[in-house]
């Protein structure tokens with residue numbers, strides 16, 4: 460075990476279970492600190508987590524009134540009211556369905572004229588709000604986190620990135636044509652992500668298994684941006700079985716929990 464660094468890995472039976480586990484962690488965070496600052500992600504991976512959080516809000520009154528959120532990224536040139544934007548995604552899938560204050564939800568501004576200045580403003584704002592307590596991450600097939608593509612600079616803060624062809628292809632499923640996928644995004648940098656107090660990495664599906672292996676037990680290197688998470692002191696990885704398929708059965712310094720069926724109605 461490297462110092463006191465330890466990843467906790469939770470393998471669940473399904474995509475839905477992965478979402479439930481993740482939502483439980485977020486709910487636990489809010490229970491202890493109702494005015495938490497959450498770092499949030501888009502993509503299909505966190506959708507069941509958002510659904511479960513909404514269900515917890517409706518059934519148990521899970522309270523978001525004091526919560527502040529910062530999203531990882533946004534496409535460059537995409538206005539918040541564009542249905543393909545991450546602003547729109549977050550409103551549709553989460554913000555509009557819980558009692559979070561709209562002026563407490565932040566995403567990088569993809570329309571900013573000076574993207575470098577916007578990156579600095581965004582990071583400064585995160586610190587001004589006390590820093591991120593819990594950062595939720597998905598992972599790209601090339602092991603990107605946020606939009607930090609392979610060969611990223613680990614010291615980067617929020618900045619403009621050119622997307623990899625692989626990422627553009629993967630994200631084209633949300634667009635009518637491949638040519639419509641933006642080629643640039645503004646994303647929290649690795650340093651911004653690593654400054655979060657706790658990190659929750661989610662992945663499901665066989666197409667993420669290799670990226671998960673690199674993140675959890677590959678060499679720490681810029682070619683696999685998520686591998687940097689091995690150096691963070693409080694990371695929980697929640698997977699479905701397919702995404703966990705390439706992990707060795709035993710990992711030194713890693714606590715693997717298996718959470719099988721434990722389920723009841725949503």
Ligand SMILES: N[C@@H]1[C@@H](O)[C@H](O)[C@@H](COP(=O)(O)O)O[C@@H]1O
Nearest residue numbers: 500502503504597598599605606
């Ligand atoms: N910028 C996002 C990432 O934050 C996300 O983790 C990744 C995986 O997306 P999905 O969850 O849809 O597989 O895609 C995008 O590129």
